[in-house]
Amino acid sequence: MFENSNLIGTAWDGDLLVGVARSITDWVWSCYLADLAIRQEYQKTSIGKKLIRFTKEMVGEQSMVLLFSVPTALEYYPKIGFSKQESSFIMNRTL
Numbered sequence: 001m002f003e004n005s006n007l008i009g010t011a012w013d014g015d016l017l018v019g020v021a022r023s024i025t026d027w028v029w030s031c032y033l034a035d036l037a038i039r040q041e042y043q044k045t046s047i048g049k050k051l052i053r054f055t056k057e058m059v060g061e062q063s064m065v066l067l068f069s070v071p072t073a074l075e076y077y078p079k080i081g082f083s084k085q086e087s088s089f090i091m092n093r094t095l
Contacts, residue, residue, distance in 0.1 A: 001034075001035075002022065004024070007023040008021070008023070011042075011050065011051060018039045019036075021033060021051035021055050030064050031059040032067070036067070
């Protein structure tokens, strides 16, 4: 997964990895934020928001950032600037 990603942001507390944002982007039109993971004891400390801000800064204003949300985070993303979309489709994995 990491090898095929072209934008990765991390957050550290000393030597401890506490957050990661992994994306796939073309640097012009779109950026798929594939993973946003924050160590549980570091959640609600703005690390996720900062990693998303880093991602947006790296891809630039011309590029959209899109993601899939786990059910428990559906209320989080609109609070930090994402708009819920009704126009997406998915072909799920078969394995």
